Amino acid sequence: MHRFFSKIDETVHFEKYSAHCDIPCKIYDPIISQIAALSVVRLIDIIAEAEMDMSSHEALNLVTRCVARKEEEAEKVKTEIRTIWGDYFKAPQFEKYPGVHGLVHSIMMKASACKQSTDRNNALELVDLVNEFAAAFWDTKGVSVERKVSPYPPSLPTVYPVL
């Protein structure tokens, strides 16, 4: 019987209704992506501060680790933002922030740029974009935000929810 309906479904495309278990999936917070974006800036700073002889194994080890970690943190930004945009944002949130699609796409592009280079300006712009996304996210939940300097390097203005 189910196979029979599946065949019809392939042609007619029945409407799909969801019975999601929302409790485990409801925990969304852009702070993970914000910390990851700050980490990208910090890693670029460490690379710049190194100023070591790249022929030494120690220097190679440090820079290699920083570059690898920068890659991971930038990817984390992309994954976390995509998850919130794809899973949390729905019609009411899109109506409130119709520009969020463009913002998310800009974050994806900027995070990729951060992977490709050690240009600090790219990382600073990534932090700004992710902060903008965080402010929009909290606003959709009716939570006000404040901008405070992160209490750790690279000590940049960061959007935090006022809870």
Add this chain to the structure above:
Amino acid sequence: MCGRSMSPLLHDGDYLLVRNVLQSSGIRDGNIVTLKHPRFGKIVKAVIGVTPETVKLTGISRLSTPADALGDIKKQSIDGVGVAVIPRSSRHGSERAWFRFLKNDDVQNLLARLRSKGPSIMVG
């Protein structure tokens, strides 16, 4: 339908046959209904409370969105009342036969039974 919040009554991939809601006065406790929720989109839930204007809904699994989060739903939002289920995987002789009518009493009894046994068996 998709998702696990209606487990063990409905399972991911099951087909739910519904009838149109011609008169909202016909919605009863224990009905399985489909609706377009302003926040959660197109969802399927069970009715656990009815007023002249609104209904209160719940999932069946403990992991489902709590009834309070779903809010009071206007009856006009409900677009279908479940009549029968065509399970994705049928096993003759088991409770998941190839076709099963949905009865209000069965749904209410299931909810009462699962609630009384606590959360450990409720994971959908």
